[in-house]
Amino acid sequence: MRFAVAERDAVLAEAVGEVLAGRCGPELIRAGWPGGRVAQVDALWRTLAQVGMPAALVPEAADGLGLDETALAPLMETLGRAGPPVPAAETVAVGAPLLAAAGAPQLAAVLAGSSLVTVAWHAGAPVPFAARAALIVVRVGDGLRLYERGEVDTEPLASVDGSRGLARVSAPAGGGLLLAEGPEARAAVWRRGVLATAALLVGLGARMLDLAVAHVRERRQFGVPVGSFQAVKHALADVEVALRLARPAVLAAGWAQAAGDAEAPVRTSMAKVLASDAARLAARTALQCHGAIGYTTEHPLHLYAKRAWALAADWGGPAHHRERVARWLGLTAPAGHGNATDLSEGTPW
């Protein structure tokens, strides 16, 4: 028994953290919003690729780092804390290992950081970064297929988090490269996406807590820092509790996936529930603790809060994953609630 991030995983997360610390502040996130200088984001991603970011889960034989899902927790948490506007879960946890397994020629560009990957899992639903990603993994029937962006029709949508580059995607039937097929392979891919998103949420929550703590230490009302009031302290303490309890759940889910543990599905869903709830509590509490100062797009808090709201609902929202946990625990749904519905990676809303 050893419940802590492994040395090799920590090394990668730290290297990524160092790149982000110097280059990924609010300005970089704003560069991903409409009208922003998106080239800055692309340049940052290429630098992250140099330290191995998209290569994390790619086997060494395919020029990757050969890490497993356990590495996703610290890596994605680090990324989430900085919040670069890229499809991180989709590219690192889903796209790169799938492309490697299928021997797709586009892998080289992904590892070099010049191509981003996004995933269109639910037909007709808005797909994050579909307006920008070079490659799109589309769920078609029983399989996952890889398309170049030029091969699909995209219909851009304005989004609450302007950096998400949403678009609806329609892929031509019969095209693309088959990456994975069958319910088990698909469910394993889905779980990696869920896990990476949960870890991003823990990072986002931690960043919002940091912002709130910094603010309430500085902001003075009634002649004292507002952070000296117990009402404020207790609200922020509750955020810390939620994040500190979510983090081990995410780490355990990563381990279960890597170990092929039979509990991997329930551990993954539990991680997503706890991380989504913790990040949303962090967003709401940080917003409240900032007062009107935070309720403006001039303050950077909204950049992280909007991302958290988007990711909490992405890859299955808390209700979807709570439902999966309930079923795994043998808690049957009330009549008419659809016990037979396939939730393996099903309707997330």
Place this chain on the structure above:
Amino acid sequence: MDLTWSPEEEEFRAQARAWLAAHVPREPLPSGDTRAGFAAHLAWERELFEGRWAVVSWPAEYGGRDASLWQWLIFEEEYYRAGAPSRVTQNGIFLLAPAVFEFGTPEQRRRILPRMAAARELWAQGWSEPDAGSDLAALRSRAARDAAAGGWRLTGQKTWTTRGAFCTHLFGLFRTGPRAERHRGLTYFLVPLDAPGVTVRGFERLDGDEGFAEVFLDDVFVPDADVLGGVGQGWSVAMATTGSERGLTLRSPGRYLQAARRLLELARNRPGGPGAHRDRVAESWMAAEAYRLFTLEQVTSIVEGRQVGAESSLAKLSWSELDIRLHETAMELLGPEAEADGPWSRGFLFSLAGPIYAGTNEIQRNIVAERLLGLPRR
């Protein structure tokens, strides 16, 4: 990262499980917070000690097994899974003993620990006073020097003392300096409850059991040998062990995992299933499981020599809140049955004490905010 147990740990688990299966009383004992129930619990405690399972983490010379923290967690999981009785010796074993190990003289360790482990001496905690609850440093009970007799004379009142009416001894903080010194003028004393001048009056807790007592001390003589950790050092002695293993292990995950298992059973077997309550049942299970994972992370930190301090406040907030949520969910599942006296309704009432004892959750949130987040004290 490795969430599997070693063969040695699995062997330890199997041993504990087998012993518990053979020895745990088939019928639940009456509440250990009543006089009759306490006697039944004492018999159980002595059986545990005979089997060398009373204090697994202690050195063998004091009746333990030198168990690692991991083994201790495993034992607790098995203990609760087996439905074994609550530990009426808990306050001595988990609150006083760590301080005796750290601050006691060799003579004190020899004199106190074996009898505590064997449930021959039963210890109650004497911290709270009528005007000193969360503000423990405001306590007024005092100890006056009696140099001629080689000891101290204690006067004052302790209250909300768990099982005080059934215990044989009290460990507590008393003022040996001026009141203005607050936490600096306190000393940690060990007091036999049959000493002349001690009066104990039991009273009912929320659940109607006589589990509380107030302890009146009127010029009670305590020899120097019963000062723990030095005169004026009481606050440090009392606090030193709260942030470390003791703070972490006051309530082990095994207790809540078992409660969550019972809740699942209740929900699955309810006519019509969990119905509208299933989300809350799932949430309760996840909260118990999350606390287990958090504890595994904390124990890894301790085992690898990293500092664990105010994190014990996160643990306390976590288990106390989840215990209430879990029992509230059970009460809802029970519907009209919930108001009948029974294990769930008793567990529910007891869960409500969680955010109050061992430092209220308001104090814990202050600690998290000030020591982990760095918010200003005032």
